[in-house]
Amino acid sequence: MRPFALKFVLAILVAGLAGGLLPVPAHAEAEPGFSGYSAEASASPIQLDVYEPTIPVPATPQLRLMLGYATVEADSSLSSGRASFLWPGDFVGEGFRSVIDNLGLPDELSEPIGERGYPLQVNSRHPAGPQRQADEPVPGTVMRTSAGAERTTARAGYSSNCEVERSGEDEQPPESPSPGTPELPSLPGRSESSTPASERQDSGECPIPPQLAALVDVGGYIATSETALTGGDVVTRSRSEVSDVQLLGGLVTLSGVTATAVTGSDGAKGKASGSADYGRLSVAGQTFTVGPDGLTAPGRKVRLPGIPDDPAKALERLGITITVPRPDRTVSGDKAISRSEGLIVDVDTTVLRDWLDALPIELLAELINRLPDEASELKSLLGAALQLSPRFVIHVGTAASTVDTVQGIDIPLPGPEPGVDAEPPTGTAPGGTPEPGPAPETGSAAAPASTGEPPAPAVANAVPERASAGLPPLFSMPGALLFGGIALASLAGGYLRKLGGLVLGGGVVCQHGLRTGLPDLRKV
Amino acid sequence: MVVPMLEVVGLHAAYGRIEVLRGVDLAVPKGAVVALLGPNGAGKSTLIKCISGLHTPTSGDLHLAGVHVQDAGADELARLGLCTIPEGRAVFPNLTVEENLRLISYAGVAADAVIDVAFSYFPRLRERRSQLAGTLSGGEQQMLAMSRALASDPALLLLDELSMGLAPLIVDELYETVAGIAASGVSILCIEQFADTALRVADYVAVMSGGRVVATGEPAEIRDSMVDVILGGAA
Numbered sequence: 001m002r003p004f005a006l007k008f009v010l011a012i013l014v015a016g017l018a019g020g021l022l023p024v025p026a027h028a029e030a031e032p033g034f035s036g037y038s039a040e041a042s043a044s045p046i047q048l049d050v051y052e053p054t055i056p057v058p059a060t061p062q063l064r065l066m067l068g069y070a071t072v073e074a075d076s077s078l079s080s081g082r083a084s085f086l087w088p089g090d091f092v093g094e095g096f097r098s099v100i101d102n103l104g105l106p107d108e109l110s111e112p113i114g115e116r117g118y119p120l121q122v123n124s125r126h127p128a129g130p131q132r133q134a135d136e137p138v139p140g141t142v143m144r145t146s147a148g149a150e151r152t153t154a155r156a157g158y159s160s161n162c163e164v165e166r167s168g169e170d171e172q173p174p175e176s177p178s179p180g181t182p183e184l185p186s187l188p189g190r191s192e193s194s195t196p197a198s199e200r201q202d203s204g205e206c207p208i209p210p211q212l213a214a215l216v217d218v219g220g221y222i223a224t225s226e227t228a229l230t231g232g233d234v235v236t237r238s239r240s241e242v243s244d245v246q247l248l249g250g251l252v253t254l255s256g257v258t259a260t261a262v263t264g265s266d267g268a269k270g271k272a273s274g275s276a277d278y279g280r281l282s283v284a285g286q287t288f289t290v291g292p293d294g295l296t297a298p299g300r301k302v303r304l305p306g307i308p309d310d311p312a313k314a315l316e317r318l319g320i321t322i323t324v325p326r327p328d329r330t331v332s333g334d335k336a337i338s339r340s341e342g343l344i345v346d347v348d349t350t351v352l353r354d355w356l357d358a359l360p361i362e363l364l365a366e367l368i369n370r371l372p373d374e375a376s377e378l379k380s381l382l383g384a385a386l387q388l389s390p391r392f393v394i395h396v397g398t399a400a401s402t403v404d405t406v407q408g409i410d411i412p413l414p415g416p417e418p419g420v421d422a423e424p425p426t427g428t429a430p431g432g433t434p435e436p437g438p439a440p441e442t443g444s445a446a447a448p449a450s451t452g453e454p455p456a457p458a459v460a461n462a463v464p465e466r467a468s469a470g471l472p473p474l475f476s477m478p479g480a481l482l483f484g485g486i487a488l489a490s491l492a493g494g495y496l497r498k499l500g501g502l503v504l505g506g507g508v509v510c511q512h513g514l515r516t517g518l519p520d521l522r523k524v
Numbered sequence: 525m526v527v528p529m530l531e532v533v534g535l536h537a538a539y540g541r542i543e544v545l546r547g548v549d550l551a552v553p554k555g556a557v558v559a560l561l562g563p564n565g566a567g568k569s570t571l572i573k574c575i576s577g578l579h580t581p582t583s584g585d586l587h588l589a590g591v592h593v594q595d596a597g598a599d600e601l602a603r604l605g606l607c608t609i610p611e612g613r614a615v616f617p618n619l620t621v622e623e624n625l626r627l628i629s630y631a632g633v634a635a636d637a638v639i640d641v642a643f644s645y646f647p648r649l650r651e652r653r654s655q656l657a658g659t660l661s662g663g664e665q666q667m668l669a670m671s672r673a674l675a676s677d678p679a680l681l682l683l684d685e686l687s688m689g690l691a692p693l694i695v696d697e698l699y700e701t702v703a704g705i706a707a708s709g710v711s712i713l714c715i716e717q718f719a720d721t722a723l724r725v726a727d728y729v730a731v732m733s734g735g736r737v738v739a740t741g742e743p744a745e746i747r748d749s750m751v752d753v754i755l756g757g758a759a
Binding site: 510511512514515516517518519520521522524 | 527529533554585587588589590591592593594596600601604605606677678679680
């Protein structure tokens, strides 16, 4: 081997050894700027609240129905997600067992129903599990949730062409082709579906239940919520999307509403953003455009007789109030809150009650009266139902997210033992050569160990530092004893004075502290 | 801090098992006229009896000029300057006006001084000085009773139903005298059931009902808020 080649090989070897032995800084993984975090996100495209005090439910509103519900909660150690394409509110959804038990059904029927809990939901938890759950009770409906240490998602919705699955911003690729409805693309976790494929194939397109469609009908809706811990930030997203909304049997129609809420925090500063996009609104043929500034009427298809021009007044005549809520974007330090809501439609049926009275309700009442007297309770309930005039509040497109972080606490480490401090940190070898000792932690103790001289300042500084972490100063005890004794003596003296007055003065002590006697009123 | 001439704190009193006063709190500032109003049976007269030493309360405190008074007799309190004009005047009907006045001199005031004070406040009594008290009108009897009380140089005067059975014009005249007495520095606690006239001269008003003082304030406040309850439409 030529000398040049030898030198080259040696240089390579040395470089390789140096690279292997010397500490090379590893790739800087983005460390989060916080010690802990908590995040929440929830989304609901349609939320229907029914306020009717005559309904015997101990909750306000008395009934709640959410078309699409996706919520996630996560913190530094736990996370959970829930998705439901039809969620009856927490009162019924969480307390489903109690609700079933109070219906008075036979135990053979209520037990199996109540044990399963509310059926139209999927839940995920980390680390307890299940980490992932999915279900499609009827074709077109999708419920997905997964929980992990760094990412928790929930997704629910209904769409005839399964847009729910494609709506996710970073949806995982499908794992297996779906054997379900032909229009549906393959869905992840399809094997976990509780609905047999044959049923889904037979049922075809799944509309909103007809009883509910009379009040609320939608073409499709999506609710997604997600928390993720990425790149040193914690980010929370929620999104509600609903299209082709028909309320009150088509009296009110909305072309679409999309609401998003995004929050994030890096431990130092929070961020909140979001948006609410509106489509067109039509009330009884009158078309309005809904925007952040309220309602405007770009054109009029049908002019209703007796309806004033002002769109807000027109709606009020029908008992309908539409509110465009202001978005909430709050950032307080490292905490961020974002809430977007598309529309709030308030339907007061007491106004519509006059119209409903035109219907042949008396015929229904007569039919109810024909029921046998044994079913008197049912008769009274049905009779009362004819007179109900509940108030419906429909929230269209709600998305909310919250994130907050906390910083760690610096716990002071205990100081070195007194005996250790008293000794010099360096020792002397038998041969007189000083041995390097452990470097002291205090600043002034950073004397060079190689000098061989005992670092006396280090010992002097260590003692008062340790003393300050112990009991409170001794001089406070005599003072506390002195003043405590004075207080006790005063208290005892007061009681003795009262006791003496009772014994010697015949019990004429005034409880208000006044002297007892007979004053000459003329000399006052 | 100004010490009130009379202060009643949480006073309870009963007749046998029947509790009449159920924690009365009341204060009469020095030189002020306090009207104590309330319906019949509210406990007003019982309170007067307790203050004047004629009835022993079951509990509570009674302070006179900032001094706790307990178990003092009515005669002791009268000598100290607490004078009561009871309901029904209580004059000697078979004695003349002048004889009634001379009887009050036992309290230590000379008889001539008593007569001079009485006639200066109520000149009408001078005209009736030789008339039997039982033949006087109700208003004149009340004047005689007040004259006896004034003759004892009171510092605290308790008037129980001054207007009972009297014509409104006489009541007005009597209360003008009451206002004059108060102007001389005498503290006055007057009890009334129908008290429109008393409200005109009173500095403060307290309302009793059910053995308790249920409202206190200045006459205008009480007149506005409790006219139906207290005055009962009789004012």
